[in-house]
Amino acid sequence: MGRSPCCEKAHTNKGAWTKEEDERLVAYIRAHGEGCWRSLPKAAGLLRCGKSCRLRWMNYLRPDLKRGNFTDDEDEVIIRLHAILGNKWSLIAGQLPGRTDNEIKNYWNTHIKRKLLARGIDPQTHRPHGSAAAAHRAAALLHPATAVPALASAAKPSPAASSSDDGARSSSSTSGGASAGEPRCPDLNLDLSVGPPPPPPADTPTSRPVCLCYRLGLRAGEACGCQADHPSGTQGLRYFRPLEQGQFI
DNA sequence: AATTGACCCAACCGCATCCTC
DNA sequence: GGAGGATGCGGTTGGGTCAAT
Structure with a gap:
């Protein structure tokens, strides 16, 4: 066709x-x-x-674009989100108001990759690599702690993406680096707060629930029970409200 | 001053997904 | 349910810039 x-x-x-x-x-x-x-x-x-x-x-x-260099804070946010989401640049960009997926993608490829390598961290797997010294240095940077299981599993690449025969794409789809069955970045402390958004002001008539799945690239009903919880049943959260600027997952 | 190579980023391409009929 | 159009996404590339030689 x-x-x-x-x-x-x-x-x-x-x-x-x-x-x-x-x-x-x-x-x-x-x-x-x-x-x-x-x-x-x-x-x-x-x-x-x-x-x-x-x-x-x-x-x-777009008038709301933020021009200029990325801050260290933005760097860290990108690194942490990439550890969870992989090369989902649009999702990462959604957490950085004023930044575009293209900009972040370029910045990742030109700056952050090198920054991580200098730390002794594999930019694709986010795990220590190379010499023992480098691994030790990286381990000191990555505090072992509990990852966010729901996020980590939800952000797994789709079968279609991972089965692509395109080298670049397959490399992106394996950006988590974990082989099948291996938890993705099990030793990362991503330090991401996950929870319901702050309650909207009582006088906000148009407020709608925010479904995390939306930001994780999941489709309606895919690994997501939010629809079942919705009083209207099947439609439920079919259309999820994107996060507002400055609203973080 | 000329050349070369690395770096950066805007833009393109192909594919996936969503939407409508 | 399927076909086809519309949109979004991620990878790649081409060209401009700048520093090193």
Whole structure:
């Protein structure tokens, strides 16, 4: 079953965006909002693929983006989340307001990998590696403690992802590094607080429950009993509210 | 000053998943 | 239930920048 191309490639620009294109895209989204990326380029007068517009907006033009260097705190958050989630950059980005998955992915590949290696930690497995000295150094950094079983198991790569024959993808899918049956990062103290979000103000009419599964990339009902708890039954938390900015899992 | 290589990051590509009909 | 369109995600790449030689 062939898929039609996402756009008419013969009539689209590629490569770096010009200032004018940026301005057109921003102006259009300000006026009409995000969404309907496929039709956006034509409506906005852009000779671009919808995917390209979306990417440009998400990764560069969005007004809430935080530019500039990552802080040490952000580094540590990324490292900890990566230990749980693997290369789920969008989920990691969801915990870092103002950062994009692309930015985090690039930052991981260019900075954090090296930082972890310098600590004697394998960036894919998050476990000590190399010489005994390096392992000792890493062990001192990684306080053995209880991992978060629910998170760790829920974040296991899907069979489809792990069965990919794409080398890069398979490397990403094994980012947890644990072989089958082996607990993922059993000796990590991830120090992530997991619990229900703080109760919303009493006068917040639109507040909805937050399902952790949403942020872990799980689909409705997948390893998740939240639906059963919902009074409305099957629909329940079919659509989970993304976490607000600054709201952490 | 010219060259080279490493580094960085924006953007592209292909695939997976969701949604609608 | 299945087909096809739309969107999102993660890996990879191309080109710009900068430091070292």
